Structure formats: C-alpha cells, structure tokens
C-alpha cells in the first residue's frame with residue numbers, strides 16, 4: 317500500500333492526553349466493524365492504526381487530502397551539543413542568544429502562518445525531519461569514497477520534538493530511543509516539523525468538541541446522550557448543511573469552517589465565533605481527517621462484511637477454511653483496494669473545494685413581493701416540488717410523510733424503516749423543519765435557503781430540487797419560505 321511517507325507523531329503532551337496510555341483517549345471501531353469476524357476486524361484495526369494512529373500517536377498519511385501542516389526552516393549555525401534546535405531570528409547578531417555550546421538553527425518559520433512560541437510548545441512528539449540541502453565539504457565527500465557530491469539524495473534524518481523552551485526558544489529533539497538526538501547537520505540543511513496542523517487541531521478538538529462529538533468523531537461524546545438532536549457523526553463523511561451541489565458528496569472546507577463559526581441554530585451545536593480564524597481552520601482540518609478515518613473504516617467494512625462477518629463464520633462449514641479464504645483475498649487485494657479507497661476519498665474531498673462545485677445561482681434573487689411569495693407558495697404545494705408532503709400545507713413540519721413508512725436514505729432504494737417517520741443516514745428520526753419559527757440550521761441568508769432547496773439536505777430525505785425547479789422558481793420559494801414566520805403572526809391577529 318502507498319504509505320511511503322507516513323510519520324507517526326508520538327505522545328501528545330496535553331492536559332487531556334498524556335503519555336499515560338491508561339488515560340489517553342483512543343479511537344473506537346464502529347459498530348459495523350464489531351460485526352466482522354475477529355480475523356477481519358483485526359486487519360481493519362491494523363489498517364486504521366497504520367494510516368491514522370491514535371489520538372496520542374497521530375499518523376501523517378500524506379496521501380490524504382488533508383493539510384497536515386508543517387514548519388520549515390534552515391540550519392544557520394552548528395555547534396557540538398546534540399539534541400537542540402534554536403528557533404528565532406535574533407541569534408546571528410545577538411551574542412547573548414548565540415551560546416557556542418549549542419547548535420543554532422535559525423529561521424524556522426511557519427509555512428502556513430502557524431509559527432508562534434505557544435504553539436511550538438504544543439508540538440511534543442512531532443516529527444523533525446532534517447534533509448541535506450548542500451553538498452558535503454570536499455574532505456567529507458572524500459571519506460565517503462567520493463560517491464555523492466551533492467548529498468540531496470541522502471535519506472532524511474527523522475527525530476521527535478521532546479519539548480520546547482519558550483523563553484530560550486529552544487527545541488529539544490530526541491531520537492527513537494528518547495535520547496537527545498545526535499543530529500548530523502550542516503549549515504543550510506533544511507529542518508521540517510511535520511504534522512503540526514494535525515496536532516494543533518487535535519488539541520483544539522479535544523478541548524472544544526470532543527465532549528459532544530466524541531474522540532473518534534462518532535457523535536457519541538459523553539454529553540451527547542442528553543440531546544434530542546444528536547451531534548454529527550463525522551464518520552460517514554457527510555455534513556448536512558453545505559454550499560456544494562447535490563452531486564458533490566462532501567462539504568467544502570469553507571462549509572465546515574462556517575458551521576464551526578456560526579454553530580447550528582436551534583440545536584446544541586454552539587457557535588465558536590470567539591475562536592480565532594486560524595484555530596477554526598486547524599479544527600476544520602482535524603474534523604475532515606476524522607471523517608476520512610471513518611470513511612476508510614466504512615469502505616473496508618463494505619468490502620469485507622458480506623463474506624467475512626462473524627455471522628458468516630458462525631454459518632460456515634469450516635471456520636478455518638473461511639479464514640484461509642480471507643487470508644488469500646486479503647493478501648491479493650488489500651493493497652490495491654486500500655489504495656483505491658484512499659484515492660476515491662481524495663477525489664471526493666478535492667471535488668468539494670473546486671469553485672464550480674458551489675451552488676451559485678446565475679439569476680439574481682427576485683425581490684420579495686407578494687406576487688413572488690404567492691408563486692413560491694404554489695410551488696411549495698405543487699406535485700413536482702412536494703414540499704408540503706413533508707413540511708405540511710401550513711409548513712409546520714407535519715406533512716403526511718412524517719406518518720408514512722419511507723425509504724431510508726443511504727440504503728438501497730426500497731429499503732423501508734420499520735417505524736413510520738423520516739430518518740436520516742445516521743438512523744435518527746428527522747422532523748421536517750417547522751418553517752413558521754424562522755430558525756434555519758444551515759443559515760438564514762436567502763442564499764443559504766436557496767442552496768438548501770437547490771441541493772437538498774445531505775444525509776436526509778430532503779432531496780435536491782435543482783433539476784426539478786428553475787432558478788427563478790427557487791427564488792420564489794425562498795421568498796415564500798422567508799415570509800412564512802410573518803404570515804403566521806399576521807394570521808394570529
């Protein structure tokens with residue numbers, strides 16, 4: 317499998333997560349994986365560990381469509397003492413800062429605007445990669461049999477951040493055994509700290525989101541049980557309120573960013589307006605990454621569940637024969653399949669961030685007028701739009717579909733629920749919105765309502781109307797929907 321550049325970020329130093337593995341939160345397997353035979357489950361777990369690690373030992377799998385983040389800089393000066401990098405701009409001129417006993421690596425600057433001393437101090441365990449940028453001196457080259465003059469091709473050295481001294485701006489680096497790293501460096505070599513965004517994102521997520529959305533992003537954090545509207549389980553890779561077209565499976569980066577900033581009105585999902593934008597960006601990446609981890613697990617499951625579930629083992633004439641079949645299939649197909657799954661994920665998430673994936677009407681909004689509202693209401697009640705079948709003629713969210721047995725979304729067509737009502741992809745009952753309240757979870761701007769109608773609400777039975785209705789018609793419906801709360805008040809007089 318193609319995981320050539322996977323780097324494990326070890327042991328996060330956090331109030332919540334320590335090296336103490338008994339307290340460290342871990343990623344849970346989904347209920348689906350629990351249904352696999354033990355031998356198949358073990359492989360799924362192994363793959364997830366290899367590609368994603370655990371909250372305390374994150375893995376940077378560079379094939380994924382995630383900005384893992386990195387700091388990079390160049391070595392300015394070298395001295396004999398190992399295990400230390402000095403970060404900062406002043407050391408060249410500032411005599412006091414240039415202690416001859418310590419190596420000085422200068423200009424370690426943030427690539428994505430993330431460099432701050434506070435943040436570096438959160439990077440315990442991050443990978444430090446040192447690559448030769450310059451040819452060795454003639455004498456050194458000689459002793460290497462004159463083989464390589466330009467040593468760019470040398471394997472990079474990989475170490476870990478042990479700690480960061482904010483006052484001294486010193487980064488303490490250790491080798492695989494945890495001893496101060498004996499770094500072989502020359503001035504000009506490049507230094508990279510990899511996976512910084514993922515680690516920061518993890519820290520912020522555990523602080524702000526985990527108690528509702530869960531460590532694994534399964535929507536089952538400790539406080540989730542108290543809510544009627546459940547926190548989103550990211551592992552399906554589906555977000556309900558997106559700006560993207562119905563054919564685009566994923567939300568854009570901006571969509572997730574906006575949800576975090578604004579929250580989901582009318583639910584317990586709070587607004588994180590007060591968090592700085594760069595922190596919200598880091599959390600966004602982490603949420604995307606958790607979603608991809610969940611999707612990878614689902615894809616592995618979908619492949620294995622029919623033939624290698626626990627049920628299949630129980631029913632098999634010979635369990636050991638089944639396991640032998642599994643071993644063969646796994647050794648023949650796992651590499652290709654996992655590469656394909658990863659590639660599909662990459663394309664899907666990339667797709668969502670293309671400008672053409674966003675729903676942007678080409679016709680400007682029809683100004684709201686009683687004519688437009690009347691036209692909108694007509695469409696709302698019409699057979700082609702069927703809004704009223706779910707939302708009801710009075711738009712209170714009590715249409716006939718709420719009492720019928722409906723097809724389950726995300727399942728093969730014709731798969732009905734065993735209870736009446738509308739369900740979402742996560743198996744939760746969803747009530748069509750009561751549109752008289754004027755509370756819109758996906759935002760109340762006219763363009764938000766337009767996008768809801770054009771693309772539907774992903775993962776729910778509310779389908780897309782972008783092909784059934786013309787743009788002008790959608791604007792009429794938007795005008796109608798936005799007028800409903802006022803119509804209601806007038807009606808009460």
Ligand code: HEC
Nearest residue numbers: 524525528545546547548555556557575580583584585757
């Ligand atoms: C108090 C509980 C709570 C906290 C804390 C919380 N959420 Fe949520 N979140 C929810 C609930 C409930 C929903 C589901 C809303 C719905 O289905 O309409 C949700 C939904 C979401 C969604 C999906 C929205 C969609 O369109 O499908 C995202 C993304 C999300 N939350 C991210 C976060 C992130 C990131 C954090 C931390 C910065 C966070 N949440 C903190 C409860 C919470």
Ligand code: HEC
Nearest residue numbers: 701702703706746747748749756757758759768776777778
């Ligand atoms: C098959 C049932 C169904 C049909 C048909 C349907 N909806 Fe919905 N609608 C829902 C459900 C369910 C929700 C709530 C989804 C959720 O939040 O999980 C919803 C939510 C909404 C919302 C709230 C969006 C928000 O941001 O909170 C609006 C507005 C809306 N629908 C308008 C319409 C309009 C207009 C039509 C017709 C063009 C329509 N719906 C057709 C089921 C339906």
